[in-house]
Amino acid sequence: MTSEIPKKFRRYVVAGGGTAGWMAAATLAKIMGDQIEVTLVESDSIGTVGVGEATIPPLLSFNRMLGINEAEFMRETGATFKLGINFENWKDVGEDYFHSFGHTGKDHWTSGFQHFWLSGKARGVAESFEDYCLEVVAGLQGKFAQLPDNALNYAYHLDSGRYAKFLRKIAEDNGAVRKEGKIDHVMLDPNTGHIAALKLESGETVKADFFIDCTGFRSLLMGQALHVGYDDWSHYLPCDAAVAIQTKSVEPAKPYTRAIAHDAGWQWRIPLQHRTGNGLIYCSRYLDKDAAYERLLSNIEGETLTEPNFIRFQTGARRKQWEKNCVTLGLSAGFMEPLESTSIHLIQRAIMRFMRMLPAQVISDADVKEFNDQTFEDMDKIRDFLIMHYCVTERRDSDFWRYCASMDVPNSVRQKIDLFEKTGRVFRKNDELFAENSWIQCMMGQGIMPQSYHPIADKMRDEEIEYFLQKIKSDVDSTAAKLPSHADFIRQYCAAP
Ligand code: FAD
Numbered sequence: 174m175t176s177e178i179p180k181k182f183r184r185y186v187v188a189g190g191g192t193a194g195w196m197a198a199a200t201l202a203k204i205m206g207d208q209i210e211v212t213l214v215e216s217d218s219i220g221t222v223g224v225g226e227a228t229i230p231p232l233l234s235f236n237r238m239l240g241i242n243e244a245e246f247m248r249e250t251g252a253t254f255k256l257g258i259n260f261e262n263w264k265d266v267g268e269d270y271f272h273s274f275g276h277t278g279k280d281h282w283t284s285g286f287q288h289f290w291l292s293g294k295a296r297g298v299a300e301s302f303e304d305y306c307l308e309v310v311a312g313l314q315g316k317f318a319q320l321p322d323n324a325l326n327y328a329y330h331l332d333s334g335r336y337a338k339f340l341r342k343i344a345e346d347n348g349a350v351r352k353e354g355k356i357d358h359v360m361l362d363p364n365t366g367h368i369a370a371l372k373l374e375s376g377e378t379v380k381a382d383f384f385i386d387c388t389g390f391r392s393l394l395m396g397q398a399l400h401v402g403y404d405d406w407s408h409y410l411p412c413d414a415a416v417a418i419q420t421k422s423v424e425p426a427k428p429y430t431r432a433i434a435h436d437a438g439w440q441w442r443i444p445l446q447h448r449t450g451n452g453l454i455y456c457s458r459y460l461d462k463d464a465a466y467e468r469l470l471s472n473i474e475g476e477t478l479t480e481p482n483f484i485r486f487q488t489g490a491r492r493k494q495w496e497k498n499c500v501t502l503g504l505s506a507g508f509m510e511p512l513e514s515t516s517i518h519l520i521q522r523a524i525m526r527f528m529r530m531l532p533a534q535v536i537s538d539a540d541v542k543e544f545n546d547q548t549f550e551d552m553d554k555i556r557d558f559l560i561m562h563y564c565v566t567e568r569r570d571s572d573f574w575r576y577c578a579s580m581d582v583p584n585s586v587r588q589k590i591d592l593f594e595k596t597g598r599v600f601r602k603n604d605e606l607f608a609e610n611s612w613i614q615c616m617m618g619q620g621i622m623p624q625s626y627h628p629i630a631d632k633m634r635d636e637e638i639e640y641f642l643q644k645i646k647s648d649v650d651s652t653a654a655k656l657p658s659h660a661d662f663i664r665q666y667c668a669a670p
Contacts, residue, residue: 182382182532183209188356188371188394189387190215192225192333193503193520195340196235197385200524202347203239205531211349214356214371214379222389222504223482224417225333226443226450227255227430227514229606230274230326235521239343247667249339251446252331253426254659256312258513262434263619265567270618271429272513274326275308276610278645284627287613288597289638291623292630298639300646302617307649312429316656317663324652328514330430330443330450352379356388359398367498368394383532384499392491392505401493403507409560409582410488411573412438412510416466417452417482420475425660432512433472436571437465440472441511446669448478454510457485459573486510494548495541500527507552512562515555518606522551554605557586558612565590565619590616597623 187198190213198213205211236246246252257273264270278286286305293299303309307325311317318325345351354373362369370380386394395401407413426444433440438455453469460468466481490507494500503520526547530540564582568574593599593616599609633641656662 181534184381185209185211185383185385186371186379186381187211187213187385187387189213189389189503189505190337190341190351191221191387191389191503192337192340192517193389193505194385194387195337195344196517196520197387197502197524198344198349199239199340199347200528202344202349204528207348211344212352212379212381213344213349214352214354214373216355217353218355221334221337222484223334224415224450224452224484225511225517226330226445227258227441227511228328228331229514229518230328231518231521232328235525238525239340241339241343244667246339247329247331247446247663248669250329250331250335251448251669252329252667253444253446253663254317254428255328255330255430256308256317256325256428258430258432259313260432260434260562260615260618262568263432263439263562263566265620266570268620270614271303271306271309271312272611272614272618273306273308273312274328275306276326277302277306277309277614278642281629283629285597285599285609285613287617287623288626288630289633289641291597291626292633293638293642296635296638298635299642302614305642305645305649306614307652310649310653311656312427314653314656315425315427315659316653317428317659318656320652325656327428330426330445332445332447333517352377356393359394361398365497366399368398382498385527386499386501386505387503389504390486390508392501394499395491395493395496395501395505399496399499401491401496401501403487403491404489405487406489406509406556407487409556409580410510410563411456411458411576411580412454413486413488414457414462414465415452415454415484415486415510416462416469417450417484418469418473418480419478420449420451420473421478422447422449423475425658426663428659430514434568435468435472436460437573439512440469442473446663449473449475454512456573459571490549490552493545494523495527495544498536500544506548509552509556509559512559513555513607515559515606519548519551519555523548550603551606553585554603554607557583557589558607558615560586561590561612562615562619565616565621567620590621593623594621595624597626 357374360370431442437460443450563577
């Protein structure tokens, strides 16, 4: 018995060397080793999208899978820790809430902590819901440490250009080959319609058995060559443009992202070790490019380090994520604004899924269908979560927010909101990314207060529920008080020299 994969699926070409391309190349090369050949084609003259700095906790397991040393990775990418996102002006102007990566309070198997909190609130003994979550309290105090058993759940803010370089080294150390060159066109096999090769401007032809399209918004392979269409979701998520700029840091890095709503979208502020990332996401129907740039400049701190990066996008998903001998990842696969930092995560999920379904002798239609179904399930659920942020707003101060408050939303979103509003219940379905506590933090943060709660919460006597809530809060407070500042922790653990 030979351990070699049959010749047919030995050669993999990754088209594009942004975050998606290098994540894919590093994974394929590291996991499969010399069983396959990995070539990545990218063009320095085209460059990458140049944004994508906030992540969510599953990236830790991706990095671990690649054998990455965390402190080294953080030093190299100028990364900071992230405990969640502070949403400012989303419920209404002047009102904030924090969506953390942590868990709030303690659950009972019949019902989540929110039911006990609601019962305590009705009896006048509950503090703010956020006070019962360590990640929120530590985050807002600018504290951080790595605690045993992942008791402080975190992700990173990172410099995505540096992350791609970091991954490139891993890919190349494991045998992947980088080819500099501009793809001129994609050659199809006339009999099967499969991709046969990439023809570069230099005249060189790069052949492979399987292709991974990471060419960004251009989607040269899946979109342009294989003609796979795109589902437009902009009626649910109307923002379609961004302008990004980097600034010098003017304060110690906060361990959270800021998502600050404005009257035609929102703005991010992401603190790295060496600089701050800023960007304004907006809907071009309600704000033009110049006004967007002016608005961004009026709400940044510190000297600007870069020219503005103007980006147009269409929210949605490519209708097939795997077609013939091609899988698409990253921006070429679809786009949802970075409101919950989910794009790099979707790349990670799709790569891991593809690794489980690597073709052997033939491409199985069943694999292709399964891959597409699972990927759409991921995307749809994230889309629903993002829509919720907009549609439950109490803001009515601009045409943009009036549109969001009155737009039609998918039934799946409406059902989740209605259920919570009436009963306080949220159910996580099919391993969806955002679990109960995420929906609860955001829905409550946006002002949805359930009309009732599980009867089991009233089983606790007044003094019991008071003690229960107080004990959780005092544990959170005393743990947060002992944590070092985020800046001190970084200095000791992984500061760039
Ligand atoms: P790109 O970075 O665009 O890379 C495309 C690659 O293809 C490049 O190497 C390019 O040279 C190559 N290429 C293209 N055409 C050719 C050609 N003809 N020949 C050769 N090479 C070619 N994600 C997050 O997770 N968190 C965030 O906070 C976040 N913020 C974002 C903010 C904005 C405004 C935008 C637009 C996106 C954001 N994202 C974020 C998404 C994230 O930036 C992307 O998912 C990620 O960078 C992957 O991009 P990519 O590799 O698919 O595309």
